[in-house]
Amino acid sequence: MNRKLLLCGAALGLWMSATATLPAVPALAAEHAAQDAPQDDDGKSSLAPFDFTPRQKISDGIVTVRGQKIAYQAVAGTLIVHPRDWDDAAPEKKGKPGDQPVAAMFYVAYFKKNVAPAARPITFIYNGGPGSATVWLHMGAFGPRRIVTADDTHTPAAPYKLVDNDDSLLDVTDLVFIDAPGTGFGRIGGKDKEKSFYGTDPDAWAFTDFIAQFLGRYHRYNAPKYLFGESYGTTRSAIVANMLKQDKEIDLNGVMLLSQILDYDNNIDRAEANPSVDQPYILALPSYAATAWYHRKLPHQPTDLKAFLHEVEHFALTDYAGALQDGTAITDQRLNEIAARLHDYTGLPVDYIKRANLRVNGGEFEKTLMADEDTDTGRLDSRFSGASIDPLSQHPFYDPMDSAMGSAYLSAFNDYARDVLHYGGDSPTGAYEEYKASAHSIGKWSFTHEQPGVPHSNRGLPNVLPDLAMAMKENPMLKVQLNQGYFDLGTPYFEGVYEMRHLPIPRKLAGNIEIHQYMSGHMVYAHAPALKELHDNAADFIRRTDNLPH
Structure with a gap:
C-alpha cells in the first residue's frame, strides 16, 4: 500500500x-547513534546521536x-x-x-x-x-x-x-x-x-x-x-x-x-496471487469504469457519471460475479457476453479481457487503458497519466500521481x-x-x-x-x-x-x-x-x- x-x-x-x-x-x-552516520578521518561519527x-x-x-x-x-x-x-x-x-x-x-x-x-x-x-x-x-x-x-x-x-x-x-x-x-x-x-x-x-x-x-x-x-x-x-x-x-x-x-x-x-493490486477469490475484481470494476470515463476511453461515453457507476456496481455484483464464480465451467457464449459488457464499462479490448480470463488486476488496467498512446494511468489517482517507461511491460514502472506532487x-x-x-x-x-x-x-x-x-x-x-x-x-x-x-x-x-x-x-x-x-x-x-x-x-x-x- x-x-x-x-x-x-x-x-x-x-x-x-x-x-x-x-x-x-x-x-x-x-x-542510539545513527548507524549510517558520516565518519570523520579518525573513524568516529561526525554526527551526534539522536536524542x-x-x-x-x-x-x-x-x-x-x-x-x-x-x-x-x-x-x-x-x-x-x-x-x-x-x-x-x-x-x-x-x-x-x-x-x-x-x-x-x-x-x-x-x-x-x-x-x-x-x-x-x-x-x-x-x-x-x-x-x-x-x-x-x-x-x-x-x-x-x-x-x-x-x-x-x-x-x-x-x-x-x-x-x-x-x-x-x-x-x-x-x-x-x-x-x-x-x-x-x-x-x-x-x-x-x-x-x-x-x-x-x-x-x-x-x-x-x-x-x-x-x-x-x-x-x-x-x-x-x-x-x-x-x-x-x-x-x-x-x-x-x-x-x-x-x-x-x-x-x-x-x-x-x-x-x-x-x-x-480485497486488494486489486495482486489479486491473481489469491486464485479462487474473485472479490477484488468485482469491487475494482466501478473504479475502472470511472477511470475510463474520465479519459474518454469508453465506446459509449455517458454524461452522468454517478448514474453510470450505479449501473456498473449492479453488473459487478450480479452478472459479473456470477460469471467469475463459474470459473472454467463458464460457457463460450457467456464468456463472450461478459467480455463485451466489460469492454463497454472499461474500454479495454475484448480480446484482452478474454485472454485475462475476465480478471484484470490494477497494474494491468493502468498499463492497458491508454496503451495506444504509450501512456500509463495513475494508481492512487487515475486522473493522472504519464509516459510508459516500457510499453511492453505488464505493469507501470511508476505512479504518475506520486511523481507529479511529491517534490x-x-x-x-x-x-x-x-x-x-x-x-x-x-x-x-x-x-x-x-x-x-x-x-x-x-x-x-x-x-x-x-x-x-x-x-x-x-x-x-x-x-x-x-x-x-x-x-x-x-x-x-x-x-x-x-x-x-x-x-x-x-x-x-x-x-x-x-x-x-x-x-x-x-x-x-x-x-x-x-x-x-x-x-x-x-x-x-x-x-x-x-x-x-x-x-x-x-x-x-x-x-x-x-x-x-x-
Whole structure:
C-alpha cells in the first residue's frame, strides 16, 4: 500500500516562537547513534546521536477559514513511545538502556486560543503507507497552510506556492498531525527496533500509546475525540479505535476514514496471487469504469457519471460475479457476453479481457487503458497519466500521481517546518535533522494481525473489520464517516462500500456509518473542489457528534 497528499497555507500573521522543555523521560541518547552516520578521518561519527527525549517548539499563528478568523498556537515536537510489553516501572528488566526499543514520534498540533480544553474537539490525523509521514494530509488537506499543485498533471518545479487554507478543519477542531515511527523528524532506536514498530499491531500500539500520552500531557481527556486516517491509516484507525477502548478505556466520538482498506484480501493490486477469490475484481470494476470515463476511453461515453457507476456496481455484483464464480465451467457464449459488457464499462479490448480470463488486476488496467498512446494511468489517482517507461511491460514502472506532487509537498514542508514552526534546524545534539517522508519500511513490515477476541488469529494479510466492529459494539454511540475518490485504483471506492456493509455489527448500528464520494482520487484533497466538499462533510460530522452545545 501507498500513502499520499498535499499542503496548506494561510495568512499566519506575525509568528512568535518559543522553546519549551518537556518533562524528561529516561534518556537513551548515548546508546542510539545513527548507524549510517558520516565518519570523520579518525573513524568516529561526525554526527551526534539522536536524542530520545521529548521535545517541543511553540509558535503562534492566525488563519481564516470560511470567513472565521482563528488565532492558534502551534506545537511541533516529539513524544516517546515503547512497545506494548514495556514496563515503565521496571525498565531495567529489558536490559541496558541502549537495548530498549524506543520511538520518538514527531507531531505538529494546532490549538485554537482562548478555548477551554473540554469545550474543543481534538482530531488525531495521520497518513498510511505503512511507514509514511503525515506531510500529505498536513500540507494538502487540513493544516493552516496548503501547497498549491496542478490538478491532474505534473506540478512544475520550484518555487512552489503556499496559500492560506480556507479548508483547514481548525474551524471546528484542534488538530494533531502524527508522523509514523521512523518518519518525519522522529526516529526509532534500540535492539529489534524495526520488529518493535514496523508491523500492523506494533504500529497501532505506538499510535494508541501516543494518543493516550498526548491527551494527558495537554489535558484533553475530557474533550470530544476523533481519528482521521488515510489509506493504510484507515487500517490503523480500526485497530487504534479498539485499542483505545480496550486498553485505555477511551471512547471516541468519531472515526473518519479516507480511502479505506480494512480487508487486504480485497486488494486489486495482486489479486491473481489469491486464485479462487474473485472479490477484488468485482469491487475494482466501478473504479475502472470511472477511470475510463474520465479519459474518454469508453465506446459509449455517458454524461452522468454517478448514474453510470450505479449501473456498473449492479453488473459487478450480479452478472459479473456470477460469471467469475463459474470459473472454467463458464460457457463460450457467456464468456463472450461478459467480455463485451466489460469492454463497454472499461474500454479495454475484448480480446484482452478474454485472454485475462475476465480478471484484470490494477497494474494491468493502468498499463492497458491508454496503451495506444504509450501512456500509463495513475494508481492512487487515475486522473493522472504519464509516459510508459516500457510499453511492453505488464505493469507501470511508476505512479504518475506520486511523481507529479511529491517534490512540491516535501519542499514546502521542509521550509515551513524550519521557517514557521521553527523545528528541524537546531537539534539539541547538534545533528542535522532530516525530515523523512517515508521510513521505507514496506519490505520489512509484518502484516500479521491478531483480531480481537480470537487468540492466535495472526494472518498474513490483515482483516481489521472485527476491530472496528468491536469498537462500535462496545461504544454504540461511535460514529464512522467514510470518504472516497471515484478515481482511486489503490483503494477502490466500491471496496470501501462493500467493507462497511460487511462489518460484523448488528444491523441497527449500520446507521452509525455515513459514506461520501468525490470527483477525485486517493488523495481526495488533491482536487480543490473535492477538498472543499471533504472539509464541509468532516466539519459537519464533527459538529453533529461532538456532544457540545452549539
